[in-house]
Amino acid sequence: MIPAAFDYAAPATVEEALALLAEHGDDAKIIAGGQSLLPVLRLRLNAPEFVIDLGKIDRLRGVREDGDALVIGAMTTHSAVANDPLVAQHAALISKAVATVADAQVRNRGTFGGALAHADPAGDVGAPALALGAEFVIAGQGGATRTVDAADFFVDLFETAIGEDELLTEIRVPKHTGWGAHYEKFVRIAQQWSIVAVAAAVKAEGGTISEARVALTNMGSTPLRATAVEQALQGKPATEDAIREAVGAVADGTNPPTDLNGDADYRKHLAQVLTRRAVLTAAGG
Amino acid sequence: MTKIELTVDGSKVSDDVEPRMLLVQFLREKLGKTGTLIGCDTSNCGACTVHLDGHAVKSCNMLAVQADGSEVTTIEGLADTYDGGELHPMQAAFHECHALQCGFCTPGMIMRSVDLLGENPDPSEQEIREGLEGNLCRCTGYHNIVRAVQTAAAAGKGAQA
Incomplete structure (x- = not known):
């Protein structure tokens, strides 16, 4: 299976990439690591006339600190994010979640920003970014740059706040140094997309949860932040019974899909079980 | 056509390719390196x-x-990345442990296994099984493949790639 023919450019700078986007508009498609795009092109579910490869733009790669935030370049691979000591120290939830993406070969090519921009609701990068309140830095035409909160970034199925002539360049993650973290992913076979997964970061002191961040994968058309559960967990002892009670309503208001892996009610049940496990593990239980 | 320059198995290669050409096609059809196989195509x-x-x-x-x-x-x-003999230690371990039946998955399985030991020179059985998550074998049930990776790890040479 071979993609339909397309023209191709691998610009060296974000500015050149943006100029190509402006020139080709709807006919152009951005390729980052290509781990989601190439299967789509090969099955000819999409046939762009022009492909813009971001692989030569070095400044989009890497992780750095900027005050209270970690800045992850959009083209940093999942492997690089999973093995980065700064991410492990300040945003362990992201380290743990990206380590579950697909398989090792795909993580060596696939990028953190590419997966976020692709916005597959069963993907594993959206929920941890949402849980930690990440901000998305988006470059536009004429040198414009804007920053979008995680809450506004995920719009719908495979749809984000990134405009047609814009590029996601960086993801800024507020540091959660010292927080416990866990990504509880439920799959039935190897290298599967999440049937449901739960991202949890917990700040616990003396056996009591002082703050919690919880977000859900594949419980709707976008990753979902479970704010009611976060509030219910605040001040609770980090015990299985207390957490079970606090997370009981985690699936309220969600709209999970029904497919061959399970129906919506099954996913709502899974969300409860996985949230309890994720929070308990993140709290050190 | 787009001009590309890369190094393949130690040799510099320069060619003009259609942008839609997959790397595996380039290796097999342009360079004749048919040791790398197309399995599922997905x-x-x-x-x-x-x-x-x-x-x-x-x-x-x-x-x-x-x-x-x-x-x-x-x-x-x-x-050739290993100067100790005709076979890389991982290839030798797959041979010794008979870590194949039909052999179709073997090239990919060996390449991933070498990378796995590069990341983690002393993996547990569970880590080997999870580390090979992206490689499917439909014959062996994986047991001898896991043994081969353990054998290469024990030889302490598998990471030299």
């Missing part, structure tokens, strides 16, 4: 695994143009 099975700048990737799931400027090692050049 990026699941890992038979097409090669090393790109030292790390395992699925060559059916990237474009040849994306490999411009990179160093690619295939199963055909693996032994």
Whole structure:
């Protein structure tokens, strides 16, 4: 299976990439690591006339600190994010979640920003970014740059706040140094997309949860932040019974899909079980 | 056509390719390196695994143009990365442990296993099984493959790729 023919450019700078986007508009498609795009092109579910490869733009790669935030370049691979000591120290939830993406070969090519921009609701990068309140830095035409909160970034199925002539360049993650973290992913076979997964970061002191961040994968058309559960967990002892009670309503208001892996009610049940496990593990239980 | 320059199994290669050409096609059809196999053609099975700048990737799931400027090692050049004999220690371990039946998954399985020991020279059985998650074998049930990786790890040589 071979993609339909397309023209191709691998610009060296974000500015050149943006100029190509402006020139080709709807006919152009951005390729980052290509781990989601190439299967789509090969099955000819999409046939762009022009492909813009971001692989030569070095400044989009890497992780750095900027005050209270970690800045992850959009083209940093999942492997690089999973093995980065700064991410492990300040945003362990992201380290743990990206380590579950697909398989090792795909993580060596696939990028953190590419997966976020692709916005597959069963993907594993959206929920941890949402849980930690990440901000998305988006470059536009004429040198414009804007920053979008995680809450506004995920719009719908495979749809984000990134405009047609814009590029996601960086993801800024507020540091959660010292927080416990866990990504509880439920799959039935190897290298599967999440049937449901739960991202949890917990700040616990003396056996009591002082703050919690919880977000859900594949419980709707976008990753979902479970704010009611976060509030219910605040001040609770980090015990299985207390957490079970606090997370009981985690699936309220969600709209999970029904497919061959399970129906919506099954996913709502899974969300409860996985949230309890994720929070308990993140709290050190 | 787009001009690409890369190193494949230690040799510099320069060519003009259609942008839509997959890396695995380039290796097989342009360079004749048919040791790298196309299995599922959907990026699941890992038979097409090669090393790109030292790390395992699925060559059916990237474009040849994306490999411009990179160093690619295939199963055909693996032994040359190790100066101890005709076979790389991982190849020798697969041979010794009979870690194959039909052999179709073997090139990809070996390339991923070498990368796995590069990341983790002393993996547990569970870590080996999870580390080979992206490579499917439909014959062996994986037991001898896991033994081969353990054998190569014990020999302490598997990471030298």
